[in-house]
Amino acid sequence: MNRFQAKEEIKSDCRFCDYMSQSSNSPIDTPWMSSSKHSAFVSVGALIEGWSLVVPKKHIINLSSEYKSSEFWNFASETISAVQESYGRVTIFEHGAFKAESLTGCGTGHAHLHVVPLDFSLIEAAKEFNPDMKWEECCADEITEKSQGQEYLFVSEKPQRNSTNGYICRLKDETSQFFRRVIALKIGKPNEFDYKKFKMTEIANSSVETLTDYCWKKANSSRTA
Numbered sequence: 001m002n003r004f005q006a007k008e009e010i011k012s013d014c015r016f017c018d019y020m021s022q023s024s025n026s027p028i029d030t031p032w033m034s035s036s037k038h039s040a041f042v043s044v045g046a047l048i049e050g051w052s053l054v055v056p057k058k059h060i061i062n063l064s065s066e067y068k069s070s071e072f073w074n075f076a077s078e079t080i081s082a083v084q085e086s087y088g089r090v091t092i093f094e095h096g097a098f099k100a101e102s103l104t105g106c107g108t109g110h111a112h113l114h115v116v117p118l119d120f121s122l123i124e125a126a127k128e129f130n131p132d133m134k135w136e137e138c139c140a141d142e143i144t145e146k147s148q149g150q151e152y153l154f155v156s157e158k159p160q161r162n163s164t165n166g167y168i169c170r171l172k173d174e175t176s177q178f179f180r181r182v183i184a185l186k187i188g189k190p191n192e193f194d195y196k197k198f199k200m201t202e203i204a205n206s207s208v209e210t211l212t213d214y215c216w217k218k219a220n221s222s223r224t225a
Contacts, residue, residue, distance in 0.1 A: 011059045011100075016110040020057050027208040028201070033082065033215055038075040040082075042207045043114065045195025047183055049207050050087035054079050054113040062096040063111045064147065067140040067164075077161040079115055086214050087117035092159045092166075093179050096143070096152040103174035104151045106195075114179065120186060122179065123155050123167050129182045138168040146170075153178055 011017050019029050020039055031039035037058065043051045054076045056066055066072040076092075084090045093114050100109025116122075127135065138146045143154060146168050153175070156166030177193055184193035192198045 028204045032211045040079040042204045046200045046204045050083045050117045052115045060111045064144040091118045091122045091157045093155040098151045103176040106177045135167040140164040
């Protein structure tokens with residue numbers, strides 16, 4: 001087993017495991033798309049409409065092993081297409097924690113990929129936000145090797161099914177909600193980055209409705225084709 005992986009398949013005190021193992025009355029806590037191994041949720045605290053998460057059903061800490069899986073990319077690509085066709089150009093990113101309680105995981109010790117429609121370059125905004133951070137070009141499936149056992153941030157502005165290139169930053173210290181801070185500043189809401197304090201329920205519920213409707217129409221179109 002990769003040392004980034006947790007030993008449990010499902011963890012009883014993990015909110016994502018809980019979301020995927022039980023039905024919820026909240027649209028935000030209910031997947032708008034699922035497969036046998038992955039689910040797509042709208043993010044709590046969505047600063048931008050359409051902001052979604054790709055979450056493995058298996059309890060793992062980060063996505064370094066998933067990036068080598070065609071099954072993961074097949075599902076992620078469907079999620080990206082849905083968000084992109086509904087909202088426009090998409091950027092993906094991950095806060096790559098090393099342990100469940102790490103600040104880098106932003107309070108969620110379960111791996112997840114952020115899929116966010118952005119009309120600006122997140123990597124350029126990140127470099128401007130903290131010029132001292134060092135970024136290196138990196139293909140997603142190289143992250144296990146490139147991270148060198150350190151926690152990491154990964155971002156890609158051109159995600160592709162077979163070869164997603166982006167940038168990695170190896171973290172010297174645990175870093176909480178980094179990309180959320182960058183995005184919040186860029187869109188003029190610098191004090192509203194924290195999803196625990198700012199749930200953005202109206203934006204999130206609207207996103208669930210739009211993406212669920214997209215999936216319904218696509219499924220019905222396939223049946224009638």
